[in-house]
Amino acid sequence: MNKEEIEHIRADFPILNEKIYNKDLIYFDNAATTQKPRCVVEKIEYAYFHLNANIHRGVHYLSLKATEAHEAARLIAAKFLHAEKKEEIVFTRGTTESINLVAFSFGEAFCSAGDEVVISAMEHHSNIVPWQMLCERKAMKLRVIPVSENGELDMTAYSSLLNKKTRIVSVTHVSNVLGSINPVKEIIQIAHEKNIPVLIDGAQAVPHLAVDVQELDADFYVFSGHKIYGPTGIGVLYGKEKWLNAIPPYQGGGEMISTVTFEKTTYSELPFKFEAGTPDYVGSTALAEALRYVDQIGLDKIAAYENELLRYAEQRLKEIENIHIIGTAKNKSSVLSFLVDGIHPYDIGMLLDKLGIAVRTGHHCAQPIMDVYGIPGTVRASFAFYNTKEEIDRFTEALKKVVNMLK
Ligand code: PLP
Numbered sequence: 001m002n003k004e005e006i007e008h009i010r011a012d013f014p015i016l017n018e019k020i021y022n023k024d025l026i027y028f029d030n031a032a033t034t035q036k037p038r039c040v041v042e043k044i045e046y047a048y049f050h051l052n053a054n055i056h057r058g059v060h061y062l063s064l065k066a067t068e069a070h071e072a073a074r075l076i077a078a079k080f081l082h083a084e085k086k087e088e089i090v091f092t093r094g095t096t097e098s099i100n101l102v103a104f105s106f107g108e109a110f111c112s113a114g115d116e117v118v119i120s121a122m123e124h125h126s127n128i129v130p131w132q133m134l135c136e137r138k139a140m141k142l143r144v145i146p147v148s149e150n151g152e153l154d155m156t157a158y159s160s161l162l163n164k165k166t167r168i169v170s171v172t173h174v175s176n177v178l179g180s181i182n183p184v185k186e187i188i189q190i191a192h193e194k195n196i197p198v199l200i201d202g203a204q205a206v207p208h209l210a211v212d213v214q215e216l217d218a219d220f221y222v223f224s225g226h227k228i229y230g231p232t233g234i235g236v237l238y239g240k241e242k243w244l245n246a247i248p249p250y251q252g253g254g255e256m257i258s259t260v261t262f263e264k265t266t267y268s269e270l271p272f273k274f275e276a277g278t279p280d281y282v283g284s285t286a287l288a289e290a291l292r293y294v295d296q297i298g299l300d301k302i303a304a305y306e307n308e309l310l311r312y313a314e315q316r317l318k319e320i321e322n323i324h325i326i327g328t329a330k331n332k333s334s335v336l337s338f339l340v341d342g343i344h345p346y347d348i349g350m351l352l353d354k355l356g357i358a359v360r361t362g363h364h365c366a367q368p369i370m371d372v373y374g375i376p377g378t379v380r381a382s383f384a385f386y387n388t389k390e391e392i393d394r395f396t397e398a399l400k401k402v403v404n405m406l407k
Contacts, residue, residue, distance in 0.1 A: 023356030031382035073288035094235030098222035103130035151178035173205035178327025179335030230290035234283030337378035
């Protein structure tokens, strides 16, 4: 993307003009959440001002319009992931809820004592804890794929972890700490050879690379709206129809039933079986707008530009003495975690903040991978398509200053 295009894009994000302590904001915390383009915020306003009514059960105009918007959003999400059918898209509160749903419902249908779940050492807590809870509930075992020094999954160890007791594999597409892009197609293929289904945590992938769930042959694929320029509180669970039909509902309530008597309740068809209660139809409508926005720029273009930013930042950071980049996988997304010898990541983050630069510090909700590296946390700069090389220059100079102050 050229300078003009980036400026054009930046104009869509009013928050990028904010002053932080009188300094121009540099927002490098995109892996935690992304900023929202004007069109997404306007869509939320439009939905509340012009089509707000509870969906699915109304016969009146507004209810039908709101229902149409929610279902149109489902179709857009399905197309975005290249799902075969829109019924394979369930709206949830986000990645965390999507994984909890699968861990619970799949666990109820297919897991019992002695069975095993395979995850990796680089998972976010939301792709660890729900599986641990399942393991506790059903007396099962959690098995973990090791990660190499540079941040790649040990694929030989992975293959050898799969056995007759393995019920499901759940791994992240892109690590939120290391930036590693995992070979998920191969992971799925290897599991499928043994008839084991696979869930892919796409929270850090969908904002940066084009995903085709059919091409991957993923059984479940999940992501959060807020990490892809959409609103908070809405997310997606993609599940193959055969799996969604085979597993029980996660929550009970309105919308998810077909008939209710005190003797017996029958459940609604897909995807409503998994959307108990009033769904976040405003959120889904605004998420669809975000997906449209990203699509319009083009994920291939986004990936190429963000990769340029990552490589540029890696080069510039080499100017800083005693810096170590954590996560140097060959195939990486725009996440740059680092440590400087003798300086706590928190101190670096605090001082960068005073200079108007937002980065994240700490364990990034992935304590186990910190233990693998034997570190307390990292400083993490994560880039989006609205960031620029000029911002990376300012960041590098600020970091030099901060390191000099702290050493
Ligand atoms: N998985 C990964 C890889 C993440 O980076 C995150 C958030 O940082 C999550 C899951 C959880 O996402 P959410 O908090 O939106 O549910």
